Amino acid sequence: MSEIQTIELAERAAEGPAAEPKGGRFLFSSWHLVLIPIAVVMVIPLVWMVITSLQTLDQTRHYPPSLVPTSMQVRNYTDVLQQAPFARWFVNTLVVTLACVAGNLLFCSLAGYAFARIRFFGRELAFILILATLMVPFQVVIIPTFLIVRSLHLIDTLGALILPNLAGAFGIFMLRQFFRTLPVELEEAARIDGASRLGILFKIVLPLSGPALATLAVITFMWTWNDFLWPLITIYNPNNMTIQLGLATFQGAHQTNTNLRMAAHVMSMLPVLLLFFFAQRYFIRGIATTGLKG
Amino acid sequence: MAEVRLEHVTKRFSEDVAALDDLTLEVADGEFLILVGPSGCGKTTALRLVAGLEKPTSGAIAIGGRIVNDVTPRDRDIAMVFQNYALYPHMTVHRNLAFGLKERRTPKPEIERRVREASAILGLDDLLGRRPAQLSGGQRQRVAMGRALVREPKAFLLDEPLSNLDAKLRVQMRAELKRIHQRLGITTIYVTHDQVEAMTLGDRIVVMSNGRVQQIGKPQEVYRRPQNLFVAGFIGSPPMNLLRGRCADGSIRLGDLDLPWSGPDAAEVAVGFRPEDLRPAGDGGPSLEFVVDVVEPLGNEVVVHGTTAGTAVESGAEEEAEIPLVAEGARAAITAVFAPADEPAPGDHMRLGIVPDRVHLFDLHTREAIGR
Numbered sequence: 001m002s003e004i005q006t007i008e009l010a011e012r013a014a015e016g017p018a019a020e021p022k023g024g025r026f027l028f029s030s031w032h033l034v035l036i037p038i039a040v041v042m043v044i045p046l047v048w049m050v051i052t053s054l055q056t057l058d059q060t061r062h063y064p065p066s067l068v069p070t071s072m073q074v075r076n077y078t079d080v081l082q083q084a085p086f087a088r089w090f091v092n093t094l095v096v097t098l099a100c101v102a103g104n105l106l107f108c109s110l111a112g113y114a115f116a117r118i119r120f121f122g123r124e125l126a127f128i129l130i131l132a133t134l135m136v137p138f139q140v141v142i143i144p145t146f147l148i149v150r151s152l153h154l155i156d157t158l159g160a161l162i163l164p165n166l167a168g169a170f171g172i173f174m175l176r177q178f179f180r181t182l183p184v185e186l187e188e189a190a191r192i193d194g195a196s197r198l199g200i201l202f203k204i205v206l207p208l209s210g211p212a213l214a215t216l217a218v219i220t221f222m223w224t225w226n227d228f229l230w231p232l233i234t235i236y237n238p239n240n241m242t243i244q245l246g247l248a249t250f251q252g253a254h255q256t257n258t259n260l261r262m263a264a265h266v267m268s269m270l271p272v273l274l275l276f277f278f279a280q281r282y283f284i285r286g287i288a289t290t291g292l293k294g
Numbered sequence: 295m296a297e298v299r300l301e302h303v304t305k306r307f308s309e310d311v312a313a314l315d316d317l318t319l320e321v322a323d324g325e326f327l328i329l330v331g332p333s334g335c336g337k338t339t340a341l342r343l344v345a346g347l348e349k350p351t352s353g354a355i356a357i358g359g360r361i362v363n364d365v366t367p368r369d370r371d372i373a374m375v376f377q378n379y380a381l382y383p384h385m386t387v388h389r390n391l392a393f394g395l396k397e398r399r400t401p402k403p404e405i406e407r408r409v410r411e412a413s414a415i416l417g418l419d420d421l422l423g424r425r426p427a428q429l430s431g432g433q434r435q436r437v438a439m440g441r442a443l444v445r446e447p448k449a450f451l452l453d454e455p456l457s458n459l460d461a462k463l464r465v466q467m468r469a470e471l472k473r474i475h476q477r478l479g480i481t482t483i484y485v486t487h488d489q490v491e492a493m494t495l496g497d498r499i500v501v502m503s504n505g506r507v508q509q510i511g512k513p514q515e516v517y518r519r520p521q522n523l524f525v526a527g528f529i530g531s532p533p534m535n536l537l538r539g540r541c542a543d544g545s546i547r548l549g550d551l552d553l554p555w556s557g558p559d560a561a562e563v564a565v566g567f568r569p570e571d572l573r574p575a576g577d578g579g580p581s582l583e584f585v586v587d588v589v590e591p592l593g594n595e596v597v598v599h600g601t602t603a604g605t606a607v608e609s610g611a612e613e614e615a616e617i618p619l620v621a622e623g624a625r626a627a628i629t630a631v632f633a634p635a636d637e638p639a640p641g642d643h644m645r646l647g648i649v650p651d652r653v654h655l656f657d658l659h660t661r662e663a664i665g666r
């Protein structure tokens with residue numbers, strides 16, 4: 001690709017997403033014969049969950065189960081909120097998630113930029129080592145991470161959930177790849193204009209990396225919000241639980257109240273559903289560009 | 295404003311090849327200097343060294359009398375216009391112009407004043423609110439110039455700034471660049487491989503090849519007195535005709551042509567004559583027999599391609615190759631430029647007259663010009 005084209009690409013990225021082509025969006029293709037049934041299969045449990053969350057206890061025990069919403073027992077939701085500190089868990093999760101998103105955006109940008117543009121001794125080796133950690137399953141590092149977090153006296157605090165996840169190999173890798181596609185001349189022009197390294201990163205590179213940053217933010221949000229195993233290991237006090245962990249304890253305590261359990265699930269899923277709904281473009285891009293599954 | 299000096303500057307990107315080989319140059323205060331040469335000869339590298347984007351392997355670079363080898367680009371106080379402009383895509387034209395001043399903590403009113411001034415000089419007033427993507431090629435070029443102008447730097451470095459424009463816009467911007475330089479008188483180093491830009495824009499031209507200087511001089515001087523075969527073949531369009539000849543006993547012998555010669559004898563020479571110094575021979579002056587192949591009428595002149603008896607010499611400007619030894623008696627392609635009234639037809643046989651004191655001679659072994 002020529003330099004000019006690259007610069008134009010960067011310009012287009014800075015201009016924001018191209019308008020969706022009009023027309024042709026609802027054209028039928030034979031793929032739909034496959035995709036529509038799969039979509040239905042995927043959606044049924046969701047719909048069922050929402051319906052059940054609005055039913056009375058009796059209705060949930062009815063056989064065969066009714067998939068038609070006959071009652072609207074919104075009380076289930078307020079009941080859930082009263083029977084467990086859901087609001088608290090929600091806030092905890094939000095704090096942890098936002099901190100991790102912010103941390104990943106900042107630290108992965110810094111590291112990714114260094115790996116993309118700054119020549120230093122051992123750069124390639126360090127980068128390969130970081131990449132290699134992507135291949136290490138989480139189960140392998142649980143114990144060492146736990147020991148470190150414990151030595152920092154963070155066990156059973158939100159810090160235990162935030163600190164180890166402030167930066168990740170995935171984000172560093174993704175941003176480095178993206179930064180390398182930006183035209184170097186822009187950065188050189190900025191250097192001559194008098195900008196420092198950090199100035200270049202924050203004033204030139206990051207503003208042109210909107211799509212990559214959005215992708216990283218969305219993916220980090222999903223991972224952190226849905227994380228269960230690490231909170232289960234590090235958090236004991238119900239007041240410090242995240243929503244996924246809280247949900248599990250709530251589920252244990254309310255084995256029989258299916259409607260309440262479903263209401264709790266709906267609430268815990270809502271932010272991620274909304275996020276996916278509004279940002280699916282970035283979510284899909286993340287999977288497509290890195291070949292990793294979310 | 296300041297003068298720029300390169301002293302014995304060498305730049306190697308790898309062990310075996312030098313992108314710049316012992317380059318020594320002096321750009322006077324306020325001078326417009328052109329760097330010209332074939333692709334890959336190190337022009338961009340030279341600019342980047344002056345800008346501080348690369349470090350020289352050896353040698354010294356001075357701006358305004360101060361050695362700047364260890365000075366960052368920021369503190370060299372030079373401005374560079376990149377071939378692809380490198381405008382910041384996410385900023386408006388106004389912010390593009392102001393960026394360098396803001397980074398240097400220039401007071402707001404001063405920034406505003408300078409941006410207004412530059413945009414008035416370049417006619418950018420209506421574009422200040424736009425983003426680069428919303429500009430035409432010519433407008434982007436102006437903004438790139440403006441970004442350099444507002445800085446009021448010690449020197450301008452321009453890397454083929456017009457090469458992405460169409461022919462008409464290029465002519466227009468060329469005149470504009472000259473006007474700006476005349477008005478501001480800022481020391482300028484300008485890289486191009488366009489003949490016309492090289493001849494018209496600069497106070498002096500530096501012809502480079504393979505990282506080395508071939509000749510430095512005023513455009514007309516370089517054109518009239520190329521110092522070696524390379525420059526002879528590189529400067530001028532269409533290029534100079536170069537044929538293998540011999541000079542002895544007070545004459546130059548080239549095929550059936552005999553030219554009086556008063557200089558020293560040399561066994562093997564390249565005889566060069568510019569296409570416009572050839573004309574249909576009327577009287578009995580020295581002439582070459584010529585067969586016309588192709589005729590290109592350009593309106594104000596006619597470019598005529600044909601062949602003559604003789605052996606062509608390659609200058610090395612076409613490609614950095616050694617001069618090939620072609621068998622004697624072959625026919626050499628040569629080019630002439632005639633006035634429209636003299637337009638011949640393809641296939642014509644004619645004689646070409648040569649003005650003896652417009653002939654250039656080069657020693658085929660040293661490749662240097664032989665003085666008269």
Ligand SMILES: Nc1ncnc2c1ncn2[C@@H]1O[C@H](COP(=O)(O)OP(=O)(O)OP(=O)(O)O)[C@@H](O)[C@H]1O
Pocket residue numbers: 307308312313331332333334335336337338339340487
């Ligand atoms: N960063 C680099 N790493 C390695 N080699 C380089 C680098 N930059 C330039 N070179 C080499 O140095 C030589 C000179 O390059 P340079 O870009 O200065 O040429 P140029 O005269 O500007 O050519 P053009 O007219 O094509 O722009 C070339 O052989 C090029 O391959």
Ligand SMILES: [Mg+2]
Pocket residue numbers: 337338339453
């Ligand atoms: Mg170049």
